[in-house]
Amino acid sequence: MITYVSVGLLGLLTLSIPVGIVLFLLGFGVDTFFSSFPLTRGLGNMVWSSSNSATLIAIPFFVLLGEILVRSGVATRTYAALDRWVSWLPGGLVHANVATATMFSATSGSSVATAATVATVAMPQAEKLGYDPKLFSGAIAAGGTLGIMIPPSINLIVYGFLTQSSIPQLFLAGLIPGIALAIAFMAVTALICTIRPDLGGTRRTFPFSLMLRALIDLVPILILFGLIVGSIYAGWATPTEAAAVGVAGALVIALAFGGVSLSMLTQSLTGTVKITSMIMLIVIGASFLNFTLASAGLGRELTEFMTGLGLTPLKTILVVVVLYIVLGFFIETLSLMVVTIPIIVPLVLAQGYDVIWFGILMIVLIEMALITPPVGLNLYVVQGARKSGSLNEVMLGALPYCLTMLAMAFALIAFPSIALFLPNALQ
């Protein structure tokens, strides 16, 4: 059954059938070939119960929040403000790319939205100031991936939903690794630009008064982050409700900056519906496949399979890491996460690993998938925002950051408390 699902999955995906539909097809297949009673009879109920979910409504809310911030021009102001604070470092504006992406991650649940935002505002600057296009665009693609790690994160909500683990705990667990990755990205940039100063463009310093004034533009984003995360941990709101708070906050900020118009609002709303439905088709498909696999006795088969292999827990995790890196070349973030959860998570938990910790490790690995060719969405997004040059340049530029993420994955395996410290401390 494991072989059937894995081969079927890859086969159907390469036929370029939509990912969500592939998951349904596999579910039908499991029902036909491996189950003694008709599981498809439960299909209607599965579709109803997996979409009638107050947890998942956080997805459209967080998407809407991001859309509002991007379309109202708040992103541009943030970038300009951060530029004044970090451009004195070796690597100059490249740090502003990472820092803006980090701040945006803290309010947006999506990586591609983050990368698209930063790319649009940053790219015109790169040519003007003589930066190496490779490193510059690679940093945007990589920085953008932080969107799914630093809370709020749509991917963590989906992970929590499918594995029935606590979303507030997942959010807490993602905070330190997310910030650590941002710092590591900046350190790597500084290191590269110290060795090869020609890559880093002009370093600029701004008068202190200008830096202080720039802080005003950062305040809205910080308040928004505080509102969302604060209301969850103060016990006022569930993650879902906090997302609604975030939408209201984003609207207020957009209004304050004069960025709200009817066309901006309709674009944000239809954009939200489009992305939400895309995610939900995959989530519902995965719930159905989960259900058929569990009913057909996947658990038993997995245990037998693992005992047969005789791997130690550590070796299992290493196999999982390699698997994600390989799959990550071809499959995209959310799809990659959702299609593998039904098989991989039970396998990892059976080895005694923590479900929250594995969620974070999985996010790091999936972030890598976003910037590894040939299918790396962030690479395309950044390339799309550039006017010239080839995709290869973005890929090359993203490579150092890719290796940084790999190091982070190993750090998480060696020191699980990087992820688990905060959730445990605040329990």
Place this chain on the structure above:
Amino acid sequence: MELTMIETLRKLNKGVALVVGFGLLACAGFVLTDIIMRQIGTSLGGTEEIAGYAMALATSWGMSYTLLELGHVRIDLLRSRAGAFKRALFDVFSMIVVSGVIITIAIKAWPVVERSLTNGSRANTPLETPLIWVQAPWFAGWIWFALMSTLTTLAALSLLLKRRHAETESFVGAFAEQDTLQ
């Protein structure tokens, strides 16, 4: 003719998406009101339940818009390496499969509605919502999606048979991948 039909479907579903979008916005407002009211010691009650219903409806009715805007994620590793004609074959085949699956879902969704109808089922919650109020429009959304995907498939198939395969790319292709968020 096919392209005019697709254009009409797109306009229709854009309208649907706007209604869904404003519905979600209203739902956010509702949830926010409840949080504020809880702080002053009272509550609207039932927000969680209503948010769930909103999500179910938004999902079933939003699907067609995403379909027509080419928003459902596809892996086009092989497809992107093929020529225009083969690409159209990939697309039409994929659409036939999509329609088949969605029609199956719509058919299998009926028993859920039927049971609520015959038993007069109410939600197991403080609001005791009659489930049919929510499940009927939810079911209608899946029927709508099944209808939209079938019409899209037929339009693409018809163009393919007329050897106008280059024109199918705009409504069953996969190029919109780049501006799909996530």
